[in-house]
Amino acid sequence: MTTLEPALQTKIDTVEKRLQSLLSMDTAGYAPLREAARYALDGGGKRLRPVLTLVVNEALGGQDETALDAACAMEYIHNYSLIHDDLPCMDDDDFRRGRPSLHKQYSESVAVLTGDYLLTYAFEVIAQSATLSAQQKVDASRCLAQGSGGVGMIAGQAMDLEAEGQDLSVAQLDAIHLHKTACLIAAAMELGGICAGASSEVRQELHAIGLLLGHAFQIVDDVLDDEQDAQPDNGGVNYVALLGRDESWTAAEKLLQESLAKIAKLPGNTAILADLAERLVHRTV
Template sequence: MKVLLRNYIESNQKMIQEELTKHFHQIDIPERLKKSMLYSLEAGGKRLRPILLLASYEAYASQIEKTLHTAIALEMIHTYSLIHDDLPAMDDDDYRRGLLTNHKAFDEATAILAGDALLTYSFELITNDQHLTDKEKLYMIQLLTRASGPTGMVAGQILDMEAENKAVNLEQLEKIHLLKTGELLKFAVTAGAFLGNATDDQIKHLQKFAHYLGLIFQVQDDILDVTGDQEKLGKAVGSDETNNKSTYPKLLGLDGAIEMRNRYTDQAKDLLKQANADTSRLAELTDYFSQRDH
């Protein structure tokens, strides 16, 4: 990773972490629920989604206070989805990023409620934003519900479950990933550009870019499950094989998956050039998504 990008990511991670937790000092939440929510919010997430939102905004504008509530609402929704995904009835994972999953550190009921609370509170945060107009807040809430609800991420989760232990072709696989992972990434890019006053045409190009970014993210995830370092990933490798999951390497072979990732990376960066703005940071992040080792 280039030094400048690393600095950018690390300084934003720090800022996002501070923003994520500062709201909790001001609101009255029962102790155990608060602890459980904070546990997962502080469990070492890479903050890729809020950073992507910031980078998209910065391609068009510079007053980043405008993005903060939306960015952390997005991270809260991502976090809730991980808590619920890890539950015994779903993926049944004991560890995430090297730490106990929420229901292991607390209990299943608390984990269900912590997820529900993070999801609900994320929308409240946007309504409380002092830096957005009413119209902007509403549009952010609308985009975020569509990206995360029954037409977005949750749709992807149910399709993913249904695909378990079934033969799935590339088209079906990509549909699942575009819903389950891609929709929140597309939200990040769209919300950032919209708040930065990008034109409709610019936003359209960025949304096409986000489509490929979502796929890059997932191909690389699948590749890392084959070639990755357990230590760096903070989770076991080879679990896709064990769980008989459909993946890019399984459908295309490892070389085919790497080739596809590189092709998507080129396409994503081409689309960025058409967005008619300073998208150099987004291009760097695309390489980072494509090359990440954890």
């Protein structure tokens, strides 16, 4: 499982560089907004979503360069959601990855605007990409909007806030996590297919795999949070509280195996994708 590590690290480095260079362009807009956005992005993170886009794209025969702007747009969307999620009226988190969250470092108003800025810029980056055809840009834009919007991530955040303080069933928790986490991961995978010029059947399959993997990823997040006694995001209810630690691992493993079975049936060279899928679930951080 470690043989493909250098290939993944190269993809992370490529993404990091492009995330910063896109934000350095004057055409990226007003300098104070770019500076605040850079602060948010400098916090690190796994770059899971853009790397998934690049890995899927490569598995299906695409070059990194073709998919890079779209992958960065995906990461901008993810980062905007973290900035807005941390706001006092939302999860009220003063820290993000060991540093003050954006509204603590700057102000609440700057955090609202920087989130809006990154969300908007994501769609501009796709529209301006020099490597995608017009139809690929339209598909990418639609994929990003659906994964992150009212049928996807934002719906999950709204469900999560509504559920606060309530006793949830496993089905209800599944619904929240599928929307809040899995829809954007599914979009990241579908985006890789769009950039590689995959058929709509393959793109649908990538989306389905992304939902399975995103779901498993979130369950593992809950288990790791529980092990570290961290406060879970969702008002105190998480998979461990409902299923226990062992059964949560079992559920994540089952989703991983389902996704690996689907990955094996994809066209192309899917070894690196299968490797990444395992890493998403078999992890300790």
